[in-house]
Amino acid sequence: MTRNRRISGLLVAVGLGLVGVSSFWILQPRSPATATASPTRTSAPATAPASTDAVQASIAKAQARLRAAPKDWSTWAALGSAYVQEARITADPSYYPKAEGALQQSLHLQPSNNPTAMVGMAALTSARHEFTTSLDWGMRAQAVAPDTAAVYGVIDDALTQLGRYPEARVAAQRMLDLAPSVSSLSRGSYDLEEHGDVAGATAALQQALVDAFAPADIAFCRYYLGELAFNSGQLSEAMNQYQLGRQQDPSYFPLLEGIAKVEAAGGQVDAALRDYNAVLSRVPLPQYVNELLDYEQSLGRTKAAAAQASLFATEAQLFVANGVDVDLEQAILDADHGDPASAVEHAQREWARRHSVLVADALGWALHAAGRNAEALTYANQALSLGWRNALMYFHRGMIEQALGMTGAARSDLATTQAINPHFSTLWGTVAQQTLASLGGKP
Secondary structure (H helix, E strand, C coil): CCHHHHHHHHHHHCCCCCCCCCCCCCCCCCCCCCCCCCCCCCCCCCCCCCCHHHHHHHHHHHHHHHHHCCCCHHHHHHHHHHHHHHHHHHCCCCHHHHHHHHHHHHHHHCCCCCHHHHHHHHHHHHHCCCHHHHHHHHHHHHHHCCCCHHHHHHHHHHHHHHCCHHHHHHHHHHHHHHCCCHHHHHHHHHHHHHCCCHHHHHHHHHHHHHHCCCHHHHHHHHHHHHHHHHHCCCHHHHHHHHHHHHHHCCCCCHHHHHHHHHHHHCCCHHHHHHHHHHHHHHCCCHHHHHHHHHHHHHCCCHHHHHHHHHHHHHHHHHHHHCCCCCHHHHHHHHHHCCCHHHHHHHHHHHHHHCCCHHHHHHHHHHHHHCCCHHHHHHHHHHHCCCCCCCHHHHHHHHHHHHHCCCHHHHHHHHHHHHHHCCCCCCCCHHHHHHHHHHCCCCC
């Protein structure tokens, strides 16, 4: 039995017997790696985020406890992890240094048998895109808490981002074995999606939804069910899932980003611009800024697009100042918007750190923008090596093949792009259709 089948089988087996899930952990959101890469997700999160109010209440409670007991290492660990949550919920990276200080204080007070702080450090370094360091912390946590599901969550996240997919699958399976919950099922879903099993990925999230009793958990599951539908070109189903999620937790802004994507794909310009801007007013993540930049550019609104590019630069600077690497996001933006030399520099820097399929795709696209198509094809092939049904990746490879005169291969890949999701990009969707038609294919 393959590991892929093992995960699928376990997901089916636990469908009626899921355990309750805590909303304590929130790792990398499964939102786009970049705006242009909107049909892709960076990694599976540990579980749904708690609300901002709940996290702020946890922070206040921990701070009060530490005023009375400043050597309570477990509360320092809880405070640090809550700061990581708050940073991700609010898109305010200034919480990351606070998280690091609290977690380091916990480890100073209890350096050895402290898996909570170790997992917290793994989550923090993952949020900063320091995935090798994150894996190190995860392995340290495993050594002292080998039967704790959250440990394998952070290990899986790091291995996935590093491109070590067989090992990541082992970690995801171990997490499922220990605790079949929203947290572990979402990771199983992501693994299945990466390997081209969209039906299995959807089934895993639907089973997670059975276990999702808190509004934040339900909203989380609905969002990623919506993402799977959108990335498969099913706009009505995607909108349905996003709206159902909003009914549960309107403060979960990825849902509004999803709604804006569907509106943009459906030609509802005013609604899409309104909702994109509402998201950015509350959660100005670089990938969301990049997504709106692409949309404004596609509408010919050059001044508005320039404003988004400026906002991206400001947000990227803020994230970098607080220890977050944004080379991947910057590489895609530069490749799409006319700075190929910078795109190659950023993508190569990211590739030196990790060999995930997302980075391979970005590097291939950057090299294409720089006219280095023979090199680009190698990375584009690697990006699709897992079998991911990812329209953007097929588009990138198709355009590289077209530039190399590989007409048949380009036509096939661009046709696959359209079959998977003709709405994969506001910036490149029309280009994909026109190029396919010029090659004798049917858009």
